[in-house]
Amino acid sequence: MKYRWGKYVALLAAALLLMIGSGCSDMTVLDPKGPVGESQRDLIVFSIIMMLFIVAVVMVALTYILVKFRERPDRGDKDYDPDHEGNTKLEIIWTVVPLIIVTALSVPTVITIFQLEEPPESSSDKEPLVVHATAADWKWFFSYPEQDIETVNYLHIPTDRAIEFRLSSADSMASLWIPALGGQKYNMAGMETKLYLQADEAGTYQGRNSNFTGTGFAEQTFDVHAEPAEEFESWVEETQQNAPELTQSEYDKLLAPGLLEEMEFSSTHLEYVDHGEMDGSDYLIERHQEAFEELPHLEGGRGVGDE
């Protein structure tokens, strides 16, 4: 028995090392590029340490007990106590210690939960940039109301400034997630949720819908271009000047279930409908109900393959 366990532990350890070695550089969540992701990373690392401690205690105790109290020919009834049925002191310890651990985890958790509902402190000198992120099967519309521009399936944001995402959906419940910047929140039809994120480092990050929405779900991704404020401003100006207007009939067409290329417009769909309000929740259904009667055949889009 002893050898088998030993072998198993060694194997596990080897597998773990292999995994960590091969995967570490890509572990986006543990290597965030903004303050929101950082506070979540800190919480995660803290909890991992606490949890490893618990796992270690159980593993050591289990191994010790299995080795010491296994039946062996030479042992006889030594240390065998069939009527041993409890130990109040021990039982209190292993109730109270976990309670303390839970408390130790709860305090930073609650603090962080409240923090994340506000724009990050580090950029409190600037107003957050408001971006409406609207999901529809299976693409993303990003409207910049102050700039009066809209993009499809990609996003430009300035660095060192909080982004206030106003999330909603035209149909299925989606979830906006940019792991390099921080955690996700749901997009729902007929209501608006708010998510604050911020990039401190310029770069291109992966964003996606992480909540299953059916056929085109895997392709419902987008790139986030985080760039210094000046660059962002010049991108805005360029878009305002060069991109076409988004007419209502064009927008209605884009809403049909399917995939879309990256696009940009010099006006936003918010003039026609805000899916984040209750009246907006049946806007898409009224126009495209019959498109859902058949299983969609998906084509085009910025699919995973062509990155």
Next chain:
Amino acid sequence: MSAESDLTTGPLEYRSHEDRMTILGFWIFLGAEIALFSTLFATYAVMFGRTAKAPSPAELFELPMVLIMTFLLLTSSFTCGIAIHEMRRGSLKGLLTWLAVTLLLGLGFLGFEIYEFVHYAHEGATLPSSAFWSSFFVLTGTHGLHVLLGISWASLLIVQLRRRGLTQVTSRKMFVVGLYWHFLDVIWIFIFTSVYLIGMVV
């Protein structure tokens, strides 16, 4: 099969262990029914106000009709109690009479409920009208279906009682139906207050 012994005195329906167990089982079932109706009430509460383009409850609910329905059901609960009392006295005839009265009152309640639904439909409030009306019709409709089920079940019992008279088994079945009937009454009280009264005021 019994692990406890049978009794020779006390109410007929409680004498055998099997019967006591059935009655306990039925109480547990009522517990599950409470969970079921709580879920429906919660859904109704959440959907309250989500009337879309349909009329609001305050426009449609009418106190007199609801009062009549409440009166019918409450009275039927009372007569059901009398029926059980007659059963305990060993009077089959009394039991059958009062049970029949109970069922007639129940039928009256159902009649009014159907009339009410048809009336609302004429005014433009149907199951598909809006989330609110969906939850209204499903909550009250589920209760109504339960009443219908209770009536059918009790009718079967009337046949059995007439064939077999008051035995341990028939009196246990009768007792269980009685429990069920009172339970539906309690649910109605909640519907009356939290659906109709609040719906008329808000």
Next chain:
Amino acid sequence: MLDFLLNEFLVTGDPLIYGAMVSMVLVSIAIVYVLTYFKKWGYLWREWLTTVDHKKIGIMYIIAAIAMLFRGGVDALLMRTQLTLPGMEFLNSQHYNEIFTTHGTIMIIFMAMPFLIGLMNFVVPLQIGARDVAFPFLNAVSFWSFAIGALLFNLSFVIGGSPDAGWTNYAPMAGPNLNPGPNINYYLIGLQISGIGTLATGINFLATILKMRAPGMTLMRMPIFTWSSLITSLIITFAFPILTVALALMTIDRIFGSQFFTLTGDGMPMMWANLFWLWGHPEVYIVILPAFGIFSEVISTFARKQLFGYKAMVWSMVIIAGLSFVVWVHHFFTMGAGAGVNSFFSITTMLISVPTGVKIFNWLGTMYKGKIRFDTPMLWALGFIPCFVLGGVTGVMLAMAAADYQYHNTYFLVAHFHNVLIAGTVFGCFAGLTFWYPKMFGHKMNETLGKISFWFFLIGFNVCFLPMYFLGFAGMPRRTYSIEPEWMPLNVVSSVGAVLMAVGFAVFVYNIYYSFRYSPRETQGDAWDGRALEWATTTPVPFYNFATVPKVEGPEAYWLMKQKGKTTYDKNNLEPIHMPSDSGVPFIMMAFMFVAGFGLVWEWMIVAIAGLIGVLACMFIRSFDYDHGFHVSVEEIKETEEKARREEK
């Protein structure tokens, strides 16, 4: 007509599905042929389809659950294949979606629960010294409703198309606007039918355990598996009505046009998520508490010691049951309910880990100062402890809402719930089955094969699921059929693990056959030097379980009886035993229910109504049925017992 058949009714155009159709037809023909050839139709009807015996019903549950484990396992392997070769379009996105949906639903509803309910059925009446459950007829109804629900759900694969909205079936994606057609109806109706049966089981076992215990068995003397069954039944009784309502509301949305979870008419899709998880979280405890009970029995038997901290074990289960109803929001912290709400549910969720931890330490305490044997059931229990602890601590990590925003919908979550569900529930089922196997079938399962299957399964399990935590950190979302290149290596590792698990399962099933052929037969009832009353009867267990009902004088009733040399056969104290009669009504009633369900799935109202009338007619017949069962005569008892006990001494 033909057009409808080919285009809508039958699922066409996919070799996988043609293969499934052909094999289903072939298997059906083979079964019919074998039954006819060996003239077994009568046997099947008399001994199984009409039985109300809790032992046979338990065995049928377990057989069906193993079949479902196979189906769910095939689904899993198909998914792993797709994720290992994402470029090959082995499955397209629609197929992938259908397969993970049926995988999840089948594993939870049609595998884990029936497996455990099957063990409960077989064991609980024996453990409390009863001759059957409180309502044997109802018990048969429960079983057939599960079987019919499972059949209907599985039929979707070849007729009409499988549900494809995930086992959580979230609105509005699964609602009438975005997903019309029969597929989601299969989910709703299949779960509804089997769910009602589960609810009946909950009520039945509550009454059984509260009312049918042998004299002297107070609540605090009950075996711990019985305790876990009692608490599970309590959770079932209060959680399943919520599922019933949720499913009904969505069915009404889809078939009758109501607006509960729709995008139109001011409907509120979020309400589905709330109702689903109000049932769903208690549900995960429904499938873990009985497993806890099994591990407690197994560990104390093979450590040959009394259970450590019995009272704490009981109370921790009670607390877990209570808390399980106030944590549901942790499944959608990301819905934006506000910081206060998320904080509250974070804390309640983390609190669940405290009683869970207490149980872990009590199992360790049970082995402390024991004399531990490593038979297969014990191996499953020992494998469970470290793997489940890992699942528990990652559960706590998920419970920290602020961090969960990063884990939610990722492979980290997938790894968590497999760590608890496989290492907890599946290991528990295997432990329980190998432990009680001799009682059920009169022989043990082969130890060597058992150990081989255990090690394959355990190592495969860890190789399969540990990498998923890292995939979660790398940003891989769940339910995706295509993956980024940087996720490839870990996905390949994971698939290797899946294959190892499949080998473990195959060896387990082969072991059933092998042991049937070659294992030595049990000559007495007490295969493992057991401690609770199920070991006090003979093997095979007579249909009336106990010739004389034992008097219970303390916890671990049979342990005490052995010390005092008592048995459950007191020759001079026999009385005729009253037993319930078999009945074909449950089976027929649920066959009608199948017709009704099928009609509802296709929205053929005439068929649905016809089926429902059949169901009502069966209830009618039952109401007028005054058959009170029969009595087993003292002579017959004597004969049975003498025969069973002859070889013992």
